[in-house]
Amino acid sequence: MLDTPEAVVEALRENNERPHGLQRTVTAEELVEAAEPLDEPGVLVTALLELMRSYEFTGEHRKSPVVFARVLKLWDTAPDSFSQWEAHQVFWRFKWVTTSLLQVPDVPLAAIRGWIDQMRTRYASADHGMQPVAAMGYHVAHHTGEGLADAYDLWATRPRTELSDCEACEIRHFAEHRVAAGDDAGALETWQPVLGGSMGCTEEPQMSQARALLPLLRTGRADEARSHHLTGYRQVRGNTGMQDEVGLHLEFCGLSRNEGRGLEILAENRPLFEATGAPLARLGFLTGAEVLLARLTEDGHADTAVAGPPGRNWTAGELLSHVRSEADRLTNAFDTRNATTAVGDRRRARLAQRPLLPEPLPLGLRTSHTRLSAAQATPDGAPVTAASAGSEVPQDFVALVREARRLTAAGHPGEHRLWSRVEERLTDGSAAHDDVLGPEDLLQAEIADQRAYRLATTDRNAESSGELQRAAELYEGLGMPWHALSARSRSLAWLSTTDEAERDAIRAGLDETLAEAARLMAQATTEGEDAEGRAERELEYLTVLYSATFGAYQDAVRELPEAAGSAADRFEERAATLRAEAERLSVPHHVANALQFAADLAARRGDTARAEDGLLATLAAVDASGRPWRGSRPRALLAQLMLGKDEPARAVELLHQALADAARYDDTDFAVAPTYALLGHAASHLGDVTGAVRHLSEAAARFDQDGDHDEATDVRIQLADVLARSGRQADAVAVLESVLAGESAAAGDARALAQARLSLARGLRDLGEYLPAAEEFLRLADIVAAWEDDGEVLTLVAAEAATALAMADRWDAAATAYGRAVTAHADAPNPSLIIHMMCEFARLTMLAREADGLDPALDHLTQADAVCAAVPKDAEDFAPWYGRGTVHYRRARVLAEAERFEQALAEAEAAIAAHEEGAEHGEVPRAEAVRIAALIEGNGLARFQEAIARLTAAAARCRQAGLQEAAHILDALRQDYLKR
Numbered sequence: 001m002l003d004t005p006e007a008v009v010e011a012l013r014e015n016n017e018r019p020h021g022l023q024r025t026v027t028a029e030e031l032v033e034a035a036e037p038l039d040e041p042g043v044l045v046t047a048l049l050e051l052m053r054s055y056e057f058t059g060e061h062r063k064s065p066v067v068f069a070r071v072l073k074l075w076d077t078a079p080d081s082f083s084q085w086e087a088h089q090v091f092w093r094f095k096w097v098t099t100s101l102l103q104v105p106d107v108p109l110a111a112i113r114g115w116i117d118q119m120r121t122r123y124a125s126a127d128h129g130m131q132p133v134a135a136m137g138y139h140v141a142h143h144t145g146e147g148l149a150d151a152y153d154l155w156a157t158r159p160r161t162e163l164s165d166c167e168a169c170e171i172r173h174f175a176e177h178r179v180a181a182g183d184d185a186g187a188l189e190t191w192q193p194v195l196g197g198s199m200g201c202t203e204e205p206q207m208s209q210a211r212a213l214l215p216l217l218r219t220g221r222a223d224e225a226r227s228h229h230l231t232g233y234r235q236v237r238g239n240t241g242m243q244d245e246v247g248l249h250l251e252f253c254g255l256s257r258n259e260g261r262g263l264e265i266l267a268e269n270r271p272l273f274e275a276t277g278a279p280l281a282r283l284g285f286l287t288g289a290e291v292l293l294a295r296l297t298e299d300g301h302a303d304t305a306v307a308g309p310p311g312r313n314w315t316a317g318e319l320l321s322h323v324r325s326e327a328d329r330l331t332n333a334f335d336t337r338n339a340t341t342a343v344g345d346r347r348r349a350r351l352a353q354r355p356l357l358p359e360p361l362p363l364g365l366r367t368s369h370t371r372l373s374a375a376q377a378t379p380d381g382a383p384v385t386a387a388s389a390g391s392e393v394p395q396d397f398v399a400l401v402r403e404a405r406r407l408t409a410a411g412h413p414g415e416h417r418l419w420s421r422v423e424e425r426l427t428d429g430s431a432a433h434d435d436v437l438g439p440e441d442l443l444q445a446e447i448a449d450q451r452a453y454r455l456a457t458t459d460r461n462a463e464s465s466g467e468l469q470r471a472a473e474l475y476e477g478l479g480m481p482w483h484a485l486s487a488r489s490r491s492l493a494w495l496s497t498t499d500e501a502e503r504d505a506i507r508a509g510l511d512e513t514l515a516e517a518a519r520l521m522a523q524a525t526t527e528g529e530d531a532e533g534r535a536e537r538e539l540e541y542l543t544v545l546y547s548a549t550f551g552a553y554q555d556a557v558r559e560l561p562e563a564a565g566s567a568a569d570r571f572e573e574r575a576a577t578l579r580a581e582a583e584r585l586s587v588p589h590h591v592a593n594a595l596q597f598a599a600d601l602a603a604r605r606g607d608t609a610r611a612e613d614g615l616l617a618t619l620a621a622v623d624a625s626g627r628p629w630r631g632s633r634p635r636a637l638l639a640q641l642m643l644g645k646d647e648p649a650r651a652v653e654l655l656h657q658a659l660a661d662a663a664r665y666d667d668t669d670f671a672v673a674p675t676y677a678l679l680g681h682a683a684s685h686l687g688d689v690t691g692a693v694r695h696l697s698e699a700a701a702r703f704d705q706d707g708d709h710d711e712a713t714d715v716r717i718q719l720a721d722v723l724a725r726s727g728r729q730a731d732a733v734a735v736l737e738s739v740l741a742g743e744s745a746a747a748g749d750a751r752a753l754a755q756a757r758l759s760l761a762r763g764l765r766d767l768g769e770y771l772p773a774a775e776e777f778l779r780l781a782d783i784v785a786a787w788e789d790d791g792e793v794l795t796l797v798a799a800e801a802a803t804a805l806a807m808a809d810r811w812d813a814a815a816t817a818y819g820r821a822v823t824a825h826a827d828a829p830n831p832s833l834i835i836h837m838m839c840e841f842a843r844l845t846m847l848a849r850e851a852d853g854l855d856p857a858l859d860h861l862t863q864a865d866a867v868c869a870a871v872p873k874d875a876e877d878f879a880p881w882y883g884r885g886t887v888h889y890r891r892a893r894v895l896a897e898a899e900r901f902e903q904a905l906a907e908a909e910a911a912i913a914a915h916e917e918g919a920e921h922g923e924v925p926r927a928e929a930v931r932i933a934a935l936i937e938g939n940g941l942a943r944f945q946e947a948i949a950r951l952t953a954a955a956a957r958c959r960q961a962g963l964q965e966a967a968h969i970l971d972a973l974r975q976d977y978l979k980r
Contacts, residue, residue, distance in 0.1 A: 009043060034047075042082070049071060094123075094132075095135070100278075105333035105336070129164075134154045135155050142177070145342030146340060168200050171194050188215055206232045210248035211248060212228060213225050217357065229249060236249070243272050246285055247288025251292065254355070259296055264368065266307045267307035270308070279330055286323050291350060294351065327347065360701065362700070402437075409536075414665065485517060485520070489543065494550075511548075545574070545581055545590075555570065555571065578594040589622065595618040595621060596615070602614060611637075611641055632657075636654070643682055648685035696715055700712045709748065719732075729766050733764060773808075774801055774804035774817075806848075809848065811848070831875070834867050835867055838860045864887045867883075889928070892907035892908040934977075951970050955967045955974065
């Protein structure tokens with residue numbers, strides 16, 4: 001019942017603790033209605049100010065000025081009803097009203113300027129400075145485009161006052177002014193305190209993060225743009241008071257070529273289409289959506305299903321038309337009201353923008369949409385063209401086939417793209433065989449050969465073998481025995497089977513091809529054979545040897561981890577033959593093949609020294625071959641060895657070159673995604689967080705593009721770990737949320753996803769989002785409860801869930817989770833964790849209940865003592881001294897908060913003694929226990945000399961142990977006491 005002032009005030013207090021949203025706003029409206037008949041102006045003032053705040057933070061700018069008019073009337077008629085804070089708010093919220101009126105095109109400019117005049121009069125009469133008034137004049141000038149320079153000077157040159165916007169918000173406005181002037185670099189410099197985290201407020205940094213995204217991209221600071229998108233979007237999603245900012249994130253997705261991410265943002269913010277309380281912010285949202293949707297339709301995705309206003313299904317093209325119509329209407333309304341074209345000009349400028357990057361900026365996020373435009377690019381961002389790949393794509397069919405044959409003869413990886421084009425043109429009827437190309441069966445054999453290669457790269461080995469057999473038959477019919485033999489040898493070598501009888505048949509077949517090759521070589525005559533023909537024969541001969549070596553290599557791999565045996569001997573013989581013959585015939589790239597096989601097998605056996613030497617020799621042979629595109633794979637393998645040797649800098653260099661060559665030479669079969677993952681790993685070892693994030697993000701996107709979603713999940717978990725360890729917890733949380741969103745949370749590896757959920761829960765907790773953290777811990781607890789072989793995980797998760805619930809002030813649920821953790825501990829002990837939980841409950845209980853919390857807090861610590869005492873003496877992974885010291889330390893602090901200083905000091909002394917038992921491992925917690933003991937002695941008991949002596953000895957001990965930071969902390973407290 002809200003029939004007394006006290007009841008309304010209590011309800012106002014409870015409502016103030018709710019997050020801004022519909023429920024809080026509706027309740028605020030009800031509380032104003034309840035306060036009106038009470039004849040208590042002070043209660044009504046409080047209720048009206050709360051309602052105005054709710055409107056302001058949920059984007060109901062049409063309603064906010066009406067409420068303030070009522071507040072102002074009470075200010076004029078009953079000023080004594082306002083507290084000191086409320087009196088300050090009267091003047092502060094004049095600014096809110098001005099910006100709210102600008103949001104609504106129905107309000108004439110004359111009315112807005114009249115409002116600013118009233119603000120100036122009231123500020124002057126109250127002896128307040130005029131800078132906030134000048135700021136409102138600037139906002140009107142910026143909105144209309146009239147008198148902007150003068151308005152800016154009038155505002156920017158005045159000193160700040162206590163009623164000026166907070167510094168973070170003011171910095172945003174200064175930075176936006178520079179962006180509008182075309183000075184992106186200057187704007188980002190101005191923004192640095194906010195974007196860098198040293199300055200903020202309830203609206204910052206998320207508002208600035210959204211506005212800085214494009215300036216960051218335009219100035220080449222894409223890594224920072226990625227980070228601000230990840231962290232900033234989490235703060236604005238679904239918030240009707242942040243429509244403009246959501247629109248800016250949509251625009252960023254369109255211009256960074258992350259259209260799939262943009263579609264997910266649209267889906268998450270579908271209710272914003274119906275939020276009409278702030279028309280100008282709505283226009284910003286619609287314009288951002290229009291940028292995104294225009295990119296989709298221009299790229300041929302107009303029929304893609306997208307999320308639009310509720311009530312019907314939408315395609316990108318349909319939604320674009322709807323959004324454009326509504327945005328046009330709003331733009332015209334504002335420009336008509338303002339009698340200028342400023343709002344329309346800004347919208348048109350946004351819509352005229354083109355993508356700022358040549359390929360998608362990897363964000364590290366999983367989206368349900370694969371890249372809608374996924375052009376291959378080199379590591380420096382330049383898209384791969386036919387020229388950069390080393391070949392043109394002729395339009396003339398004869399020229400196309402000849403160029404494909406040239407690349408095949410050179411062993412250039414670009415051949416595959418050209419042969420695919422040849423097959424496409426024959427299939428779609430845009431070309432036909434020409435006799436100038438030789439027999440048609442030759443072309444069909446070549447196409448079958450290429451089709452076999454493509455099938456093999458997708459592990460369709462049986463089909464691939466069939467195509468090669470067909471090619472061999474065609475070559476036989478053409479009188480090309482070497483080509484036929486080469487095709488047959490590959491048809492055997494590329495077969496993959498674990499059936500030993502089938503393997504025996506493959507080995508026998510390869511032996512037959514070797515014998516046939518030896519026979520043909522013995523019969524070969526150079527009479528009438530030109531150099532080109534001889535080179536072709538020798539290459540096909542070496543290809544047969546290569547196939548036999550590859551088959552033997554596969555058998556040797558299956559024999560691992562054995563380092564010797566029949567398969568190993570067979571491989572050594574085959575590899576030696578291939579190398580010797582390649583050297584005899586002066587074909588370095590086949591020398592490289594033999595060396596690489598041997599090096600790879602050595603690496604698999606753990607013989608890293610031999611593997612490294614072999615790979616270095618491989619790269620030397622590649623250099624001598626004139627075929628630089630063959631170096632990418634051995635470089636990637638060598639990089640793995642370098643990481644194992646803890647030489648990440650060398651690994652990074654090798655991986656960069658491998659990726660650059662793969663892109664430069666159009667090697668579309670190179671394992672780009674795993675290489676980027678390895679590069680990210682190497683960069684993290686070097687401490688290059690920016691590089692690690694960039695490369696791991698790229699790896700995840702490419703794994704998704706290849707359909708390897710489990711690999712993508714693993715990489716994203718690594719990415720989140722790198723981000724969290726570097727202090728970018730909000731970025732890590734955004735990545736983990738994407739990993740666990742939607743279908744991916746049910747389709748991936750259960751253990752990996754559980755680890756991701758644990759990391760997400762901890763990340764949310766570290767960000768102070770305690771209730772969402774607790775919800776994730778509870779979900780995880782339900783998942784791991786079914787893991788019969790890993791009960792300790794349930795203990796861990798239940799304990800962390802309990803603590804998070806207590807931090808979220810959900811004490812009943814926390815008590816349930818606490819009991820679950822204790823029960824789990826009985827079945828699968830984890831004493832360190834349970835003791836930590838109990839100590840945390842003691843701390844949090846004191847915070848929540850203050851004086852009434854002492855006894856419950858001490859009860860938790862008594863339970864912790866019992867847990868510690870129950871641990872067997874021979875228990876692994878538990879240091880009794882640390883457990884006892886932790887409990888004594890927390891009890892000391894609890895008692896000190898209750899002002900029971902003598903008892904607290906005794907507990908601190910006990911903590912110091914317990915940590916003494918840990919020798920060098922106990923020095924850090926011992927120093928902290930000494931600090932608490934000194935604080936109790938000095939601040940609690942006024943025994944400053946004893947505290948100084950304690951601190952002096954402890955600081956010296958820390959310096960001797962090399963703990964300089966701990967010594968500094970103790971010295972600082974000692975200096976403070978010396979001044980007493």
